Amino acid sequence: MTIKEVQHPLVKHKLGLLRKADLPVYEFRRLSNEVASMLVFEACADMPLLNTHVEGWQGEPVEVQTLQERDPTLVPILRAGMGMLDGCLQVLPTATISVVGLYRDEKTLEPVAYFDKIIAHVAERTAIVIDPMLATAGTAIATIDLLKQKGCKNIKALFLVASPEGIAKMQAAHPDVCCWVASIDDCLNEKGYILPGLGDAGDKIFGTV
Ligand code: PRP
Numbered sequence: 395m396t397i398k399e400v401q402h403p404l405v406k407h408k409l410g411l412l413r414k415a416d417l418p419v420y421e422f423r424r425l426s427n428e429v430a431s432m433l434v435f436e437a438c439a440d441m442p443l444l445n446t447h448v449e450g451w452q453g454e455p456v457e458v459q460t461l462q463e464r465d466p467t468l469v470p471i472l473r474a475g476m477g478m479l480d481g482c483l484q485v486l487p488t489a490t491i492s493v494v495g496l497y498r499d500e501k502t503l504e505p506v507a508y509f510d511k512i513i514a515h516v517a518e519r520t521a522i523v524i525d526p527m528l529a530t531a532g533t534a535i536a537t538i539d540l541l542k543q544k545g546c547k548n549i550k551a552l553f554l555v556a557s558p559e560g561i562a563k564m565q566a567a568h569p570d571v572c573c574w575v576a577s578i579d580d581c582l583n584e585k586g587y588i589l590p591g592l593g594d595a596g597d598k599i600f601g602t603v
């Protein structure tokens with residue numbers, strides 16, 4: 395697995411704002427989506443292009459480049475991944491959406507799956523998994539396991555914040571998957587929360603604290 399920590403100053407600035415404890419829900423949502431837009435922009439930098447022609451404004455053919463592959467499918471992990479979906483769709487408005495529902499058991503920290511709706515023919519597309527947090531990595535690994543069972547070969551993943559422990563587990567489980575993150579943080583605490591982290595991203599996005 396390749397991990398890419400995006401160094402753009404706007405990403406760092408917005409992530410810094412997201413770390414404020416007393417941030418209102420609407421600001422947390424807005425900033426999560428803004429950072430997600432920039433992560434997906436970076437993650438699409440290697441998309442192959444095709445040379446083609448369009449009729450230009452003078453009625454003459456003009457050589458242009460278009461994306462070669464079918465639209466990617468975005469894979470938000472419920473719930474918190476929904477907080478990055480709009481931002482990704484700003485950059486990829488024609489992407490399809492495949493939803494996966496998993497939550498992390500508070501005691502065991504193991505992922506519990508409760509829903510999935512993956513688009514048909516997912517094997518023919520790039521899948522971009524979105525979730526604010528890569529903590530123990532159990533949730534992301536289970537999601538990627540599911541996508542691979544459905545035949546998906548080209549998988550990318552975006553996280554606002556990742557822990558070194560989660561990155562190591564992801565590397566061992568899915569060495570072929572490339573991840574983009576706004577920050578690699580310090581460590582996990584005894585409850586599996588990322589430090590300094592963002593706290594409970596799902597609660598902050600859904601206002602359920
Ligand atoms: C959070 C987060 C990830 C998961 C990360 O979701 O959004 O999905 O935990 O933890 P892990 O890397 O240790 O698996 P949570 O389980 O809190 O569910 P929610 O999104 O429904 O709030």
Ligand code: URA
Pocket residue numbers: 527529586587588589591592593594595596
């Ligand atoms: N889930 C979160 O929402 N935050 C963490 O720090 C870890 C898991």
